[in-house]
Amino acid sequence: MVLYRRDTTPGATWFFTLNLANRRSDLLTAHVDLLRASFRHVMRLHPWRIEAIVILPDHLHALCTLPPGDADFALRWRLIKSGFSRSIPSGEHISASRQRKGERGIWQQRYWEHHIRDDDDFSRHVDYIHHNPRKHGHVERVIDWPWSSFHRYVASGMLPADWAGGGNDELSAGERP
Numbered sequence: 001m002v003l004y005r006r007d008t009t010p011g012a013t014w015f016f017t018l019n020l021a022n023r024r025s026d027l028l029t030a031h032v033d034l035l036r037a038s039f040r041h042v043m044r045l046h047p048w049r050i051e052a053i054v055i056l057p058d059h060l061h062a063l064c065t066l067p068p069g070d071a072d073f074a075l076r077w078r079l080i081k082s083g084f085s086r087s088i089p090s091g092e093h094i095s096a097s098r099q100r101k102g103e104r105g106i107w108q109q110r111y112w113e114h115h116i117r118d119d120d121d122f123s124r125h126v127d128y129i130h131h132n133p134r135k136h137g138h139v140e141r142v143i144d145w146p147w148s149s150f151h152r153y154v155a156s157g158m159l160p161a162d163w164a165g166g167g168n169d170e171l172s173a174g175e176r177p
Contacts, residue, residue, distance in 0.1 A: 007115045008071040013051065015125045017112040018077065019059040021105050022093070026057035031088050032147055035060075038083035046076050051122070052129045055147035056136060061129045063116070073113065081107045126153075134164060 020027055028035055032055055039050075048070075051063040066073060085104040094105040116122050130153070133145035142150055143161050153159040 006074070006113065009115060010071040011066055011068040012071070013063065013065040013116040013122065014073055015114040015116060015129075016062045016064065016073070016077070017059060018062075018081070019108045019111070021108050023058045027088065027106065028055050028060060029057045029147060031084070034087040035080075035084050038080050038087065041083055042076055042079045046070075046072070046079070048073070048076060050149070052126045052149045052153075054129045054132050054145070054149070056133060056138065061132055063122070063125050063129060077111060130159070131164070 035055065047067060049065040051065055053062040054060065064073065064076075085106045088106070090104065094103070114125070116125065130142055130148060130150040133139050133148065134142050139145045141162070142148070142164050143154070150159065150163075154161050154163075
């Protein structure tokens with residue numbers, strides 16, 4: 001069995017990418033209200049701050065800060081993923097190994113996490129999150145994607161409504177080389 005070593009710095013800020021098992025699926029946007037409900041439920045039980053987030057049809061990116069003394073982001077993601085999975089009708093392909101474990105076949109089992117190092121790293125990942133729908137060709141303007149914290153940043157005056165990113169930094173932050 002592979003042992004995954006995760007950084008467990010309490011109170012840290014993290015960038016996450018979670019993917020559906022079927023990367024051609026649109027479950028996340030088709031059932032965005034159920035995904036939001038799962039987030040709300042878990043955040044009531046295990047608070048954390050979502051600094052930035054974008055929900056795409058087949059994956060999501062989030063930048064989250066845990067409370068001081070708390071490093072258990074794995075618990076939060078497990079509960080969010082399982083809550084969402086239980087709320088949608090079954091019908092997806094389930095591998096034999098997942099069937100033996102009683103799991104659904106909705107999410108990829110693992111996710112990507114990155115410990116944010118400094119303000120520049122934070123800013124690059126916020127830009128990456130907000131630019132992602134445009135990067136994937138879902139919209140031409142970032143403002144046109146409805147499932148993004150970009151709208152919160154515009155409303156608070158932190159970003160202009162016509163922001164679309166610039167340079168290549170936000171195109172590579174958060175991506176595996």
